Amino acid sequence: MDASRLRYDEQGLIPAIVQQHDTGEVLMLAWMSAATVRESLALGETVFWSRSRAERWHKGATSGNTQKIVSMTADCDADVLLVAVDQQGSGACHTGSRTCFHHDLRVRASVSEPVGGDLETDDA
Numbered sequence: 788m789d790a791s792r793l794r795y796d797e798q799g800l801i802p803a804i805v806q807q808h809d810t811g812e813v814l815m816l817a818w819m820s821a822a823t824v825r826e827s828l829a830l831g832e833t834v835f836w837s838r839s840r841a842e843r844w845h846k847g848a849t850s851g852n853t854q855k856i857v858s859m860t861a862d863c864d865a866d867v868l869l870v871a872v873d874q875q876g877s878g879a880c881h882t883g884s885r886t887c888f889h890h891d892l893r894v895r896a897s898v899s900e901p902v903g904g905d906l907e908t909d910d911a
Contacts, residue, residue, distance in 0.1 A: 790824050794866040800836055801868055805879065808857040808871035814879035815887040817846075819868065824859075831856050833870060852876030 795801050800818040807814055817835040819827065823843060826834045830845075833854040837844040847853030854872035861868055878885035 788861055788865070790821075790828065792865055793821070793824065793861060793868075794864065795821065796866075798838075800838070801866060803833075803835065803868040803870050805833065805854060805870045805872055807874055809873075812886060813888055814854075814872070814874060814885070817844075824868070827856060827870075828859065833872060846879075847876060850876060852878060854879070 793801055799820055801820075801824070803817050803819045805814045805817065806812065817833070818838055819834075820836045823834040823836050826843075833846040833856060835844045835846060836842075845853075853875045854870075855875060857871040857873060859868055859870050874885075877883060880887040880889075
């Protein structure tokens, strides 16, 4: 698929799910603009758009925790990217964790119960 066929939101961004290529571990979710998608593909490392700072962000440029791109795949609607990477350094999260996904939510419902109701977090 040609990157020009990707579908961006009203801010000109597309979500990018970043996953460790050999384990399947989900490392982070970030946003890319058309320019950072092109730059990432050309560089072979992830470059994102920081919504909070409103600027380009080359992952790991200052920390050394870069992400070498193994593959980049669009979903069926071409409005979400899955970026398989080889995570370099200590981790993907700005907190120093390997992954940004480390706050487990406990679901009270069993598999046989209907989904809904309250969720509890370990952070409470």
